[in-house]
Amino acid sequence: MIDSVMASENYVLAKKLLDAAAFRHELIATNLANVETPGFKRVDLAPDFSQKLGSLVQKGDLDGTRDLAIQHHEDTHAGPARPDGNNIELDRELLELNRNALEYEFLAEYTSNSLQRLKTAITGRVI
């Protein structure tokens, strides 16, 4: 029973995506820290992360998703660079920051609920 929650596809994926969201928060924080650094290019999650994850899920390869590396890349095409070579837009980063935080909250809530269900099953009463 415990295995069926701990090894269920959604739970494993939620954990992976929580990691990705925490990492993405670090990247956005880096962008906002360097909003005035000349020549700095914005960083973000590598665009192939979600594609790889998607294809692994379709194949049903859960172990593969566990080992999938979460990498970052320099986003050089993020939009017009300023004359000093910096291509960070403050509003865009703040928007992404909030979106990412919401995603993180959702995933944390989901993980929490999965564990709650397990608790309900163990104790036999709804907490």
Added chain:
Amino acid sequence: MMNLIPAIDVTASALTAEKVKLDVVSQNIANAHTTRGPDGMPYARKIVSFEAELNRAGGLGGATGQGVRVGQITEDKSLGPLVYNPSHPDADAGGMVRMPNVNLAMEMVDLMTASRSYEANLSVVRTARQMAQKALRIGS
């Protein structure tokens, strides 16, 4: 080591750097009319430049966490305007006084950008704290 609050050191470095910038801007504004410094010359406007700094290797995907630090504080070498004021103690033989090259409009723009970036980084901290709280409540 994993941070409890994600990316807090990156944001902290940015807050420090923005504060240095605010310091320098306020110094420029304070000395907007200083015609004689320790070297006998009118005050020269100071410019702050930032550079990215690799805080630590690690994170989930390798080297991340590029903080920011104040690269250097340089002096604007351009000459300030000459103002005719023969009664001024620093006036030359022709009654002209060399004023500092501080342009208040430019300083105000710098002040606004620094304070907006400061606010942006503060909101990163706020969001990070909310995320950490959510993570701590998993399972309860």
